[in-house]
Amino acid sequence: MALTLAPLLRDARIDLGDAIVIRHAYVPLHEDTGSRGLNPNSTDAEILAYTRNQGVTGFPAAPPRLWVVFIKEGGGEARLWSVLENRGEVSNDGVRREFDLVETDMMADLHGRLVIQWSAPRRWWMNAAPASLNAVTGIADAEPIPFPGFDELILSHEDLQAVMREPRYASWRTALGAVKGVYLITDTRDGRQYVGKADGADTLRGRWAAYAANGHGGNRDLRGLDASSFRFSVLRVFDPATPEGVINTAESHYKRALDTRTHGLNAN
Known part of the structure; x- marks a missing residue:
């Protein structure tokens, strides 16, 4: 039986009813605003800022507390970037909404290592319950941490x-x-x-x-x-x-x- 995302979310104590799973793709510009998107060289700070900014349409009106964020890879796969806590909407101009998001330590040992198959190619976010059925295609070895002396x-x-x-x-x-x-x-x-x-x-x-x-x-x-x-x-x-x-x-x-x-x- 193939490993899915579900047991990894449960092990991290992520409530499937209180989470969404996001898959970012590399997009040069936001179509609606012309603001900068993501690229392979985007920093963690840039990815966080990008995730904080969402459209008024096409996104949950009341998004849940936890956002499990992946970055798209080839072959329909996605690699875990981080798990964010949503502390609420802080602005809304009728086109874009900004949220107060902070990084958590949930699944920290899998950041950059966990790769899943994204089962809904036309969707960039899913509720955690259906997303938890996505198959895990790989967990890379952790990057060595240099000895500090x-x-x-x-x-x-x-x-x-x-x-x-x-x-x-x-x-x-x-x-x-x-x-x-x-x-x-x-x-x-x-x-x-x-x-x-x-x-x-x-x-x-x-x-x-x-x-x-x-x-x-x-x-x-x-x-x-x-x-x-x-x-x-x-x-x-x-x-x-x-x-x-x-x-x-x-x-x-x-x-x-x-x-x-x-x-x-x-x-x-």
């Missing part, structure tokens, strides 16, 4: 789980797996901090994978805390050949410098 690395627990799981973060896992080091976990609810280390047989990747899996990484000081409020960063990295004693000394230094034994989460 250890000095720029600040991750929430949710971010850390994504780094350890998703293909687009492969270079991040490679970098973390190539070093040992001293790291910092901050509980953003109260500001308390925990200094830890990856040494011995462990790399930063191995150590942080444990935190991604259960939140506490086996540290008794962190058990019972809500890992969703944790923020992970790197204090210092070491070559894997660095003697364990050197890493221990660095860890002790940061515990003293940040006072994490008295006012933080380190018990020793």
Whole structure:
């Protein structure tokens, strides 16, 4: 049985009764106003501005809250651009209407990746219920995200789980797996901090994978805390050949410098 758009919309918690699906085509100019249309080089800001501006005729009088926007491709296909929230009409001159639209994070992991077959070639928008029956023809691999460097690395627990799981973060896992080091976990609810280390047989990747899996990484000081409020960063990295004693000394230094034994989460 072919995959359709329906389960992807449901997974994103998009109510089919409160959404429309739009397919933009590349059009040099609006026929009724002569204003600029879309082209293959249109920016996200230009696509958003284009979507905000609709005609008085040929569009729902009271469009729903969510607009799932695709861009037309060859062969009757369309690629997901974004999911927008409609916050209402802000102007209407009798010819064109402008809406207050904002981007949401719904289906964000599929932006630019999800391709469907558009089943109604003469229509550029459909209510979500019939549109949900459109067949999915492809989901492209996610674009790799470049590793920002250890000095720029600040991750929430949710971010850390994504780094350890998703293909687009492969270079991040490679970098973390190539070093040992001293790291910092901050509980953003109260500001308390925990200094830890990856040494011995462990790399930063191995150590942080444990935190991604259960939140506490086996540290008794962190058990019972809500890992969703944790923020992970790197204090210092070491070559894997660095003697364990050197890493221990660095860890002790940061515990003293940040006072994490008295006012933080380190018990020793």
